[in-house]
Amino acid sequence: MKADPIALLTSLGHAVTSRLDRLGLATRFAIAVFSVLGVVFVRFGLIIRELYFSGVRSLSIVIVSGLFVGMVLAVQGYEVLQRYGSTEALGVIVALSLVRELGPVVTALLFAGRASSAVTAEIGLMRATDQLAAMDMMAVDPLARVIAPRFLAAIFSLPLLAALFSAAGIVGAWIIGVKLIGIDDGAFWSQMQASVDVRIDIVNGVLKSVVFGVAVGLISVFEGYFAVPTAEGVSTATTRTVVTSSLAVLLLDLVLTVMMFRGLN
Amino acid sequence: MNRSKFDLAVGAFVALGILALLFLAMKVGNLAGFDTGTAYVIEARFDNIGGLKVRAPVKSAGVVVGRVESINLDGETYEAVARLRISSAFRFSKDTIATILTSGLLGEQYIGLESGGVPEYLTQGDRVMKTQSAMVLEKLISQFLFNKAAETPGQTK
Amino acid sequence: MSERQDIIRIENVRFAYGERPILDELSLTIRRGEIIAIMGASGGGKTTLLGLIGGRLIPSAGKVFVEEQNVPSLSKSALYALRRRIGMLFQFGALFTDLSVFENVAFPYREQTDLSEDMIRTLVLMKLEAVGLRGAAQLMPSELSGGMARRVALARAITLDPSIMLYDEPFTGLDPISVGIIGRLIKRLNAALGMTSVIVTHDLNETLRLADRVVVLSAGKVYCDLSPDEIRASTDPFIRQFADGLPDGPVPFHYPANDYVGDLLAS
Incomplete structure (x- = not known):
């Protein structure tokens, strides 16, 4: 069958406009969510439950992953550093990789898979079973009562989880490097301390995870809130949350890294 | 699960996260200087x-x-x-x-x-x-x- | 009498989902204290009508007055103030699945009032007693049968003693005993709390036992507005098709299609 150029152009146009429509919807939704955030701060108790489900429940996966990633970094880093006879720099390499990049990024990816997908499914199901509509009819704004606390919980959880990931990773690297390989303990820590800057490296890393928290949190509540109210719609929305969040995190990481670390030195 | 258990778990989580941040700042970074x-x-x-x-x-x-x-x-x-x-x-x-x-x-x-x-x-x-x-x-x-x-x-x- | 007789007044309302018109110049008046049943074919705009009254949907033309306020033009805070006086029972109850029965019924009190915990406990147990489920207070919604869930949702809908109750298909998916229980509850609550009830339903038998007035919608308009007795006696083919559950009649069995034989031979 010959391709019809008019039909091709039409489908391309449709693809573009439908995506722009969704982006516009997401923007309006984001503005609406931000406008009710104040209400949530007044009733902080609402966030506690969400912090439990998003944060506490993600603890084990984040700490275990961090430990393993740190150990792998130590093994790989040692191999390379050995060639240049500077194995004491292992602590520096591991700490900088974790604090600047891997901590915020991998934690955000894990969080998208572990917590955000659950948030999307929960909100999608609440929508499919009219729970959000019922709340609205009881004169309780679902945006303030359901959406905003889950969004804020992501923003609060991610920096803490990322810090735990990095800390666990550094401990993992210490176990491999110092305890098993036998790098000097003092050199491991002192070189690290001399090269890791609190403002440039640690604060920027935390800032990154806050931005990731905003992105991942917003995507998860958006996909849930606008999920097609069927079993298939909710599962599609959940998948989309994970895919979109992951892409958003990696793209934002590139932008933030260029903004934060370019031109340093 | 009742309210106070949530509070306890979340409190522990936040404390742990802040400890990790302090660890990064003091032990990994040079804030202690x-x-x-x-x-x-x-x-x-x-x-x-x-x-x-x-x-x-x-x-x-x-x-x-x-x-x-x-x-x-x-x-x-x-x-x-x-x-x-x-x-x-x-x-x-x-x-x-x-x-x-x-x-x-x-x-x-x-x-x-x-x-x-x-x-x-x-x-x-x-x-x-x-x-x-x-x-x-x-x-x-x-x-x-x-x-x-x-x-x-x-x-x- | 100082209060107006008409609690809900719908004037020349039009509504469409995209290209598909649902309501077309529909007008309807509902009087204070009555139980009115809205019937009609599926997709005929019955649930849409409830959405318009509750302000969840905005008509493309026309006015919806509830207690003398034009709902589509209300601000969010005014709309929420109005909704505190409207209770709604959703089709499958729409209970909050993460809260217990007790907490579901307590939800409006916790959100809308500053009552003490003792006070809330007393009120919640009273509401649950009214629907006969005080003993199920500590169960989770997943542990309830369909009929029980509907009754809990009813208790939740009446927590703030609304002046208007909206019921969206309250009998769907229930066994005959539960249908009878819900029907009696609707009637009893309407009388006891001095409410006005709007029921969207397919269940003609229960409706005729319950309602003061039956409104049948067709083609986006009010087809007829009769008392239950008039419905029983009616000879109108459309109403008879509804009342007797005939598969074919003025509401066709077949979705509009090409000629059957022609379609089969086409390939």
């Missing part, structure tokens, strides 16, 4: 700073006493002006010598301070009068070759 304490800023001028960078350490007898806060070029004298942030815990005499040194053969560059014998001390805004510029490898080599040439004029002919 003097950055938090009071400090004074002195100025040192060099003909050439080589590869010295902002935030490079300032050491005296090998001990870190401060950091390079900023590096600028004086538009009139064409000297490099480095501002050094020194912890208030350390005092240096007015005739201190500031030298740009390199840790190891190819390591990072830092400023070494050698205190003199004058009983007056440098304070906020003072300038270090005696400085010694960075060793630039190319200059060093050409100087070496030049000296060699001057020592043994007969052999080069």
Whole structure:
């Protein structure tokens, strides 16, 4: 069958406009969510439950992953550093990789898979079973009562989880490097301390995870809130949350890294 | 699960997260150092700073006493002006010598301070009068070759 | 009588989902204290009508007055103030699945009032007693049968003693006993709390036992507005098709299609 150029152009146009429509919807939704955030701060108790489900429940996966990633970094880093006879720099390499990049990024990816997908499914199901509509009819704004606390919980959880990931990773690297390989303990820590800057490296890393928290949190509540109210719609929305969040995190990481670390030195 | 159990778990989570942040700041980073304490800023001028960078350490007898806060070029004298942030815990005499040194053969560059014998001390805004510029490898080599040439004029002919 | 007789007044309302018109110049008046049943074919705009009354949907033309306020033009805060006086029972109850029965019924009190915990406990147990489920207070919604869930949702809908109750298909998916229980509850609550009830339903038998007035929608308009007795006696083919559950009649069995034989031979 010959391709019809008019039909091709039409489908391309449709693809573009439908995506722009969704982006516009997401923007309006984001503005609406931000406008009710104040209400949530007044009733902080609402966030506690969400912090439990998003944060506490993600603890084990984040700490275990961090430990393993740190150990792998130590093994790989040692191999390379050995060639240049500077194995004491292992602590520096591991700490900088974790604090600047891997901590915020991998934690955000894990969080998208572990917590955000659950948030999307929960909100999608609440929508499919009219729970959000019922709340609205009881004169309780679902945006303030359901959406905003889950969004804020992501923003609060991610920096803490990322810090735990990095800390666990550094401990993992210490176990491999110092305890098993036998790098000097003092050199491991002192070189690290001399090269890791609190403002440039640690604060920027935390800032990154806050931005990731905003992105991942917003995507998860958006996909849930606008999920097609069927079993298939909710599962599609959940998948989309994970895919979109992951892409958003990696793209934002590139932008933030260029903004934060370019031109340093 | 009731309310107070949520509170307990979330409280533990937040405490753990803050502990991790503190661990990163104190044990991994250098916040535990003097950055938090009071400090004074002195100025040192060099003909050439080589590869010295902002935030490079300032050491005296090998001990870190401060950091390079900023590096600028004086538009009139064409000297490099480095501002050094020194912890208030350390005092240096007015005739201190500031030298740009390199840790190891190819390591990072830092400023070494050698205190003199004058009983007056440098304070906020003072300038270090005696400085010694960075060793630039190319200059060093050409100087070496030049000296060699001057020592043994007969052999080069 | 100081209060107006008409509690809900719908004037020349139009509504469409995209290109598909649902309501077309529909007008309807509902009087204070009555139980009115809205019937009609599926997709005929019955649930849409409830959405318009509750302000969840905005008509493309026309006015919806509830207690003399034009709902589509209300601000969010005014709309929420009005909704505190409207209770709604959703099709499958729409209970909050993460809260217990007790907490579901307590939800409006916790959100809308500053009552003490003791006071809330007393009120919640009273509401649950009214629907006969005080003993199920500590169960989770997943542990309830369909009929029980509907009754809990009813208790939740009446927590703030609304003046208007909206019921969206309250009998769907229930066994005959539960249908009878819900029907009696609707009637009893309407009388006891002095409410006005709007019921969207397919269940003609229960409706005729319950309602003061039956409104049948067709083609986006009010087809007829009769008392239960008039419905029983009616000879109108459309109403008879509804009342007797005939598969074919003025509401066709077949979705509009090409000629059957022609379609089969086409390929």
